[in-house]
Amino acid sequence: MFILKNLLFLLMGAVLLMAAGCQPSSENMETPDGESESGGESGEEDSSEDAASEGDDVLSVWHIETGNAQEVLQEAADRFEEEHDGVTVELNQYQNDAYKEQIITAMGGNSPPDIFHSWGGGWLENFVNSDQVMNVTDDVETDRFLQTGLDTVTFDDEIYGVPVGMELTPVWYNTEIFEEHGLEVPETYDELLEVVETLTANDIIPFALANQPQWPGAFYLMYLAERTGGPDLFDEAFNRSGRTFDDEAYVEAGEKIQELVEMGAFPDGVNGMNYDNGQSRQLMYSGDAAMEIMNSGAMLNNVRDEMPEFEENLDYFLFPEIEGGEGSQNHAVGGVSPAFSVSEKTENPELAVELLKELSSQETAQGLSNRSGNISAIKGVDYEDDYVERLSNTLNEADYLQTFYDQTLPPEVAQVHLDTTQGLFGQSITPEEAAQEVEETAKETLDE
Amino acid sequence: MAINEPSQQLNTSAGTYRKKEKRKKFLVILGFMAPALIIYGLYVVYAIGMTFYYSMFDWSGIDANFDFIGIQNYITLFQDLTFWQSLKNNTLLIAASLFTQIPLGLIMALLLFSPVKGMRLFRTVYFMPFLMSTVAIGILFIYIYDANFGLVNQLLGAVGLDSLQRGWLGNEDTAIWAVIVTICWQFAPFYMILFRAAIVGIPEELYEAADIDGATGWKRFSNITFPLLKPIIVTSAILSIIGALKYFDLIYIMTGGGPNNATDLMATYMYDQTFTNFNMGYGSTVSSMMFIIAFIVTVIIITLDNKRKADY
Numbered sequence: 052m053f054i055l056k057n058l059l060f061l062l063m064g065a066v067l068l069m070a071a072g073c074q075p076s077s078e079n080m081e082t083p084d085g086e087s088e089s090g091g092e093s094g095e096e097d098s099s100e101d102a103a104s105e106g107d108d109v110l111s112v113w114h115i116e117t118g119n120a121q122e123v124l125q126e127a128a129d130r131f132e133e134e135h136d137g138v139t140v141e142l143n144q145y146q147n148d149a150y151k152e153q154i155i156t157a158m159g160g161n162s163p164p165d166i167f168h169s170w171g172g173g174w175l176e177n178f179v180n181s182d183q184v185m186n187v188t189d190d191v192e193t194d195r196f197l198q199t200g201l202d203t204v205t206f207d208d209e210i211y212g213v214p215v216g217m218e219l220t221p222v223w224y225n226t227e228i229f230e231e232h233g234l235e236v237p238e239t240y241d242e243l244l245e246v247v248e249t250l251t252a253n254d255i256i257p258f259a260l261a262n263q264p265q266w267p268g269a270f271y272l273m274y275l276a277e278r279t280g281g282p283d284l285f286d287e288a289f290n291r292s293g294r295t296f297d298d299e300a301y302v303e304a305g306e307k308i309q310e311l312v313e314m315g316a317f318p319d320g321v322n323g324m325n326y327d328n329g330q331s332r333q334l335m336y337s338g339d340a341a342m343e344i345m346n347s348g349a350m351l352n353n354v355r356d357e358m359p360e361f362e363e364n365l366d367y368f369l370f371p372e373i374e375g376g377e378g379s380q381n382h383a384v385g386g387v388s389p390a391f392s393v394s395e396k397t398e399n400p401e402l403a404v405e406l407l408k409e410l411s412s413q414e415t416a417q418g419l420s421n422r423s424g425n426i427s428a429i430k431g432v433d434y435e436d437d438y439v440e441r442l443s444n445t446l447n448e449a450d451y452l453q454t455f456y457d458q459t460l461p462p463e464v465a466q467v468h469l470d471t472t473q474g475l476f477g478q479s480i481t482p483e484e485a486a487q488e489v490e491e492t493a494k495e496t497l498d499e
Numbered sequence: 500m501a502i503n504e505p506s507q508q509l510n511t512s513a514g515t516y517r518k519k520e521k522r523k524k525f526l527v528i529l530g531f532m533a534p535a536l537i538i539y540g541l542y543v544v545y546a547i548g549m550t551f552y553y554s555m556f557d558w559s560g561i562d563a564n565f566d567f568i569g570i571q572n573y574i575t576l577f578q579d580l581t582f583w584q585s586l587k588n589n590t591l592l593i594a595a596s597l598f599t600q601i602p603l604g605l606i607m608a609l610l611l612f613s614p615v616k617g618m619r620l621f622r623t624v625y626f627m628p629f630l631m632s633t634v635a636i637g638i639l640f641i642y643i644y645d646a647n648f649g650l651v652n653q654l655l656g657a658v659g660l661d662s663l664q665r666g667w668l669g670n671e672d673t674a675i676w677a678v679i680v681t682i683c684w685q686f687a688p689f690y691m692i693l694f695r696a697a698i699v700g701i702p703e704e705l706y707e708a709a710d711i712d713g714a715t716g717w718k719r720f721s722n723i724t725f726p727l728l729k730p731i732i733v734t735s736a737i738l739s740i741i742g743a744l745k746y747f748d749l750i751y752i753m754t755g756g757g758p759n760n761a762t763d764l765m766a767t768y769m770y771d772q773t774f775t776n777f778n779m780g781y782g783s784t785v786s787s788m789m790f791i792i793a794f795i796v797t798v799i800i801i802t803l804d805n806k807r808k809a810d811y
Contacts, residue, residue: 155561159779320665322757330645
């Protein structure tokens with residue numbers, strides 16, 4: 052009895068302690084997570100329930116597309132359902148960051164979706180190395196896709212997904228401001244510096260940048276490093292064959308970023324500005340800033356959504372060459388989004404592969420390009436939108452596509468690369484330190 | 500022996516009766532507690548246990564392979580500068596919560612009892628921050644701190660303090676303070692409500708007696724209100740310390756732990772390690788450490804509080 056009583060007392064005490072401990076903060080903490088979690092769980096529950104009650108095959112697809120792109124995917128799913136009797140396709144849409152958390156939890160908990168979104172590269176490779184992704188080499192008609200797109204889902208010559216959309220990341224600029232101040236599109240880095248000087252002298256912020264999420268600032272490092280060290284620099288460092296991440300070219304790229312910061316090329320407090328809240332775009336729309344390096348999809352869709360009349364003044368160029376550098380203005384930074392892959396653990400491998408084909412069909416690609424400004428990773432798309440067609444041509448004519456470091460590198464190295472680059476913009480780290488930190492992590496992770 | 504037997508029997512039967520009664524009572528209590536206990540066991544005890552278990556592995560979170568590495572993760576953790584940085588930020592947050600939120604809450608609660616016109620309005624206004632969704636607060640303050648259009652810089656410019664203008668959230672030195680101010684702004688009203696409820700509970704006679712003795716203002720507060728509020732202050736302190744140790748949301752929304760890890764808390768660092776860097780094992784180590792620290796701190800406070808009570 053004594054023991055029981057004590058046990059009860061202890062338990063009650065423990066409950067109280069926890070309840071007290073959980074009080075104010077955790078209540079709120081559940082809001083962002085709780086929402087997305089319930090979304091994911093209900094999605095999974097639905098699929099298992101449906102399967103049980105109807106005896107049907109259910110395929111679940113996790114994606115992050117919004118707006119028109121989401122509709123296009125839904126139409127593709129509908130087409131697939133029509134063609135395959137008794138098969139239900141469930142599209143679950145996630146918010147970008149919540150998605151990464153959900154998919155890791157689902158994969159780790161052995162209940163992955165049948166088809167899932169990815170950005171290819173090191174992020175996908177993590178799942179491939181963990182035997183979570185189906186090898187679809189024999190099912191992919193490689194000649195239908197752009198090689199640069201396929202490269203991001205190919206590991207050790209085996210293909211683990213299909214690229215659907217591409218991103219090009221040029222320097223966008225406000226033509227009105229350029230005309231007003233008699234500026235021309237710069238072809239060399241020195242010309243770019245002159246543009247920056249003219250703009251700052253006229254109280255215009257040269258580059259709009261919202262670097263709180265870290266990836267927008269990384270564009271500058273990637274371009275500057277490529278223009279200095281050439282297209283092979285990153286590949287050598289990544290494949291551990293030749294130059295490394297602490298190469299002189301990376302140090303120089305860091306120095307150039309800090310030089311730009313000192314010249315006042317960026318708005319105050321870039322590292323605290325949030326891209327998703329539009330803090331960089333606002334500067335472009337208001338005419339306070341003249342240029343912004345940004346992904347084509349994000350830039351075009353946001354402008355059309357938020358300030359359609361701004362499109363008239365919006366043009367782009369690729370980052371200028373550095374005199375004496377090994378890179379060229381014809382080399383672009385870009386990447387893949389979305390790419391779709393099939394889970395190794397899917398219960399319906401044949402059906403899932405069929406659905407993968409529908410998601411990357413000509414019809415789907417056409418819909419995505421025409422209705423959501425997507426540069427297609429699929430060849431033979433007939434663009435209705437001139438702007439998207441021009442971007443697509445620029446991408447196709449580029450002699451080299453530098454895929455985003457943070458998507459190509461394993462997440463650990465990517466994170467250090469993003470952190471240190473943010474530090475460069477905040478001038479809290481020297482270019483040498485930044486390069487060394489990335490190289491140290493790369494050594495630990497990539498040399499294994 | 501023989502004589503004793505009956506009485507002993509009587510004793511034991513009464514004993515078993517009482518025992519039965521007690522057991523019945525226990526079962527009833529247990530029955531009522533069972534739902535909570537099951538949920539608690541599954542989602543708290545089991546989860547904490549699993550966290551400690553995972554912290555012994557080098558595991559990505561998605562891999563079928565677990566590599567048992569014992570306490571290697573903990574050794575790494577103690578040498579991890581970012582972890583120490585985040586622990587330091589947690590400590591700052593604790594200090595700010597204790598010395599800002601609680602006094603501010605107390606002052607606001609006391610103000611609400613002063614005979615000023617429009618108190619009802621203020622009561623609502625004071626409480627409003629706590630009613631807003633955290634995400635909305637985060638985004639609101641991102642705009643307030645915006646370097647170019649933000650309210651703070653505009654105000655500074657208007658009063659001629661241009662030299663103080665800066666990108667509050669983008670500067671590694673000011674970012675953590677900017678978020679801490681926001682956190683205090685959000686949570687001070689929570690303590691205000693606690694204190695208000697406690698002050699209402701103080702018997703009016705005490706104040707009447709104080710009036711007769713001629714005690715006013717500060718004396719009334721320091722001799723009556725404050726001593727009687729002590730228990731609720733201790734509770735508030737526990738709440739705010741544990742809350743600060745586990746804090747996540749506004750940091751995640753406003754700075755994401757940046758710039759360059761300058762505002763990382765243990766919880767945001769754990770999130771980054773687990774879900775961004777694919778280090779479920781190491782992330783579990785960070786959260787185990789969080790649990791240990793929070794647990795020790797709670798035990799210390801409760802022990803001190805019990806001592807204080809015993810001294811009375």
